[in-house]
Amino acid sequence: xSCPAPAGRVLGWAAGxxxxxxxxxxxxxxxxxxxxxxxxxxxxxxxxxxxQPGNTVSAVRVPLxxxxxxxxxxxxxxxxLLTGVRSRGREQHDVTRIVEAANRTGPWVLDxxxxxxxxxxxxxxxxxxxxxxxRQSSLHHRPLLRIAALPPxxxxxxxxxxxxACGRTVTLTVVSHAERGAAxxxxxxxxxxxxxxxxxx
Numbered sequence: 001x002s003c004p005a006p007a008g009r010v011l012g013w014a015a016g017x018x019x020x021x022x023x024x025x026x027x028x029x030x031x032x033x034x035x036x037x038x039x040x041x042x043x044x045x046x047x048x049x050x051x052q053p054g055n056t057v058s059a060v061r062v063p064l065x066x067x068x069x070x071x072x073x074x075x076x077x078x079x080x081l082l083t084g085v086r087s088r089g090r091e092q093h094d095v096t097r098i099v100e101a102a103n104r105t106g107p108w109v110l111d112x113x114x115x116x117x118x119x120x121x122x123x124x125x126x127x128x129x130x131x132x133x134x135r136q137s138s139l140h141h142r143p144l145l146r147i148a149a150l151p152p153x154x155x156x157x158x159x160x161x162x163x164x165a166c167g168r169t170v171t172l173t174v175v176s177h178a179e180r181g182a183a184x185x186x187x188x189x190x191x192x193x194x195x196x197x198x199x200x201x
Contacts (some may be wrong), residue, residue: 006129007040007164008078011064013172014038014127014161015074015109016196017189020068021064021182035063039123040082071197132167134189146171153177159186 018036042058065077129149137144146169149162159176171188176183 003136005079005082006131007127008082010063010076010127010129010161010163011038011040011073011081012075012078012124013163013190013193014067015078016071016113016193017161017186018064018125018159020189020192021185030185036066036124036125037061037123038064038127038129071193072198072200077124090104111147124158126154127150128159128160128162130163131165137166149173151175159183159192161186 028109039061042060049114062081063095065074067076068074128149132147148171149164151160151162151173153175154177156177159178162173164171174183174187
């Protein structure tokens with residue numbers, strides 16, 4: 001099996017962690033059951049524009065494959081989910097620019113969209129994957145070994161996973177606006193997910 005991109009791996013880890021921590025992670029029971037949705041940032045820069053300063057970022061929403069039974073199967077589903085995600089991100093970015101233009105005449109436009117966008121019913125999970133490509137970085141003449149992300153803390157009922165690759169080290173951060181201790185349990189569950197993947201490699 002080919003290895004998914006970093007965003008796909010973090011999405012798969014999050015799906016496995018939620019499955020092992022909470023078991024049933026659908027938004028309803030029976031006929032109305034629907035998978036929990038995850039929000040993923042998308043870098044819209046191309047190779048030609050990668051050198052330009054600043055960020056050109058959008059976000060897309062995908063169903064979290066937490067009902068898939070094995071870690072490798074979850075990674076396969078995540079790789080498929082993220083196929084074409086950049087074009088979806090561009091479409092979303094174009095819509096956002098239109099909304100921002102409308103917001104100049106009525107600030108309530110973005111406020112109402114923000115309420116929906118941060119709602120756990122819309123996207124209860126956020127995942128972010130970053131890779132530090134410059135391996136020669138240093139701080140106070142000491143090599144930079146790791147970078148920790150600080151994912152945003154959204155509304156109650158949401159959780160965010162952030163992973164940053166720096167050299168040969170990947171540092172995971174989990175923030176949760178759920179019950180006490182949820183972030184620690186989810187982080188430990190990601191560790192267990194990685195152990196399962198290593199055992200099945």
